[in-house]
Amino acid sequence: AQSVTQLDSQVPVFEEAPVELRCNYSSSVSVYLFWYVQYPNQGLQLLLKYLSGSTLVESINGFEAEFNKSQTSFHLRKPSVHISDTAEYFCAVSLNTGGFKTIFGAGTRLFVKA
Amino acid sequence: DTGVSQDPRHKITKRGQNVTFRCDPISEHNRLYWYRQTLGQGPEFLTYFQNEAQLEKSRLLSDRFSAERPKGSFSTLEIQRTEQGDSAMYLCASSLTQGFSSGANVLTFGAGSRLTVL
Numbered sequence: 001a002q003s004v005t006q007l008d009s010q011v012p013v014f015e016e017a018p019v020e021l022r023c024n025y026s027s028s029v030s031v032y033l034f035w036y037v038q039y040p041n042q043g044l045q046l047l048l049k050y051l052s053g054s055t056l057v058e059s060i061n062g063f064e065a066e067f068n069k070s071q072t073s074f075h076l077r078k079p080s081v082h083i084s085d086t087a088e089y090f091c092a093v094s095l096n097t098g099g100f101k102t103i104f105g106a107g108t109r110l111f112v113k114a
Numbered sequence: 115d116t117g118v119s120q121d122p123r124h125k126i127t128k129r130g131q132n133v134t135f136r137c138d139p140i141s142e143h144n145r146l147y148w149y150r151q152t153l154g155q156g157p158e159f160l161t162y163f164q165n166e167a168q169l170e171k172s173r174l175l176s177d178r179f180s181a182e183r184p185k186g187s188f189s190t191l192e193i194q195r196t197e198q199g200d201s202a203m204y205l206c207a208s209s210l211t212q213g214f215s216s217g218a219n220v221l222t223f224g225a226g227s228r229l230t231v232l
Contacts, residue, residue: 100170
C-alpha cells in the first residue's frame with residue numbers, strides 16, 4: 001500500500017530565507033505526486049504536480065519540487081519565502097495504474113516570520 | 115462555475131443523532147471524493163465515486179457512514195448515531211479525469227463541513 005511521510009510538522013523561517021519541506025513516499029508501483037496548500041481559513045488547493053517527464057516541476061508563485069525516484073522523495077523548495085507563504089502544505093500521491101484515490105501526508109505548517 | 119460547494123459549513127450535534135452533509139461538485143467533473151481531516155492531520159480518504167458509481171470505500175468508513183451520488187451530480191454523506199470520535203472536518207473534492215484507470219487526479223476541494231459531536 002502507498003503511504004506519504006512529511007518529515008517536519010512545523011517549519012518556522014524568516015522572510016526572504018530559503019525553505020525546504022520534505023516529503024517521502026512509499027509505493028510498490030509508480031505514482032503521480034502532488035503538493036497541495038491550505039492558506040488560513042481557505043480550502044486545499046493544488047500547488048504543483050508531477051505526472052511524467054521532467055523531474056523538476058514549478059508553481060506560479062516560485063515553489064519547485066523535484067521527483068527523486070531512487071530516494072522516493074518529492075521535496076518542496078522555495079529560494080526566498082514571503083509572509084504570504086504562511087500556510088499548511090500537504091504532499092500527496094496517487095497511483096498511475098488502476099488506483100483512484102489520492103493519499104495525503106500529515107502536512108507541514110510553514111510559518112514565515114518578518 | 116463556483117467551484118465545489120459544501121453544506122452546511124458547520125454542524126454541532128449531540129451524540130447519537132444523525133447528520134447529513136451535501137457536496138455539489140464542479141458540474142463537468144466525473145469523480146467525487148470524500149475525505150475526513152482532524153486537527154494536525156492530513157485528509158484521510160473515505161470514499162470515491164466515478165459518476166454515480168461508488169467504486170471504493172475506506173476501512174475508516176464504518177457501517178454508520180453512507181454516501182450516495184444519485185444521478186452522478188451532487189453527493190451526500192450521512193453519519194448515523196454520531197459518536198464524539200466523528201468530530202472532524204469532512205472534505206469533498208471533485209476531479210475531471212480522462213480514462214477509467216487514470217490516477218492522475220487533480221482534486222478541487224470544497225471549504226469543508228466541520229462536525230462537532232457533543
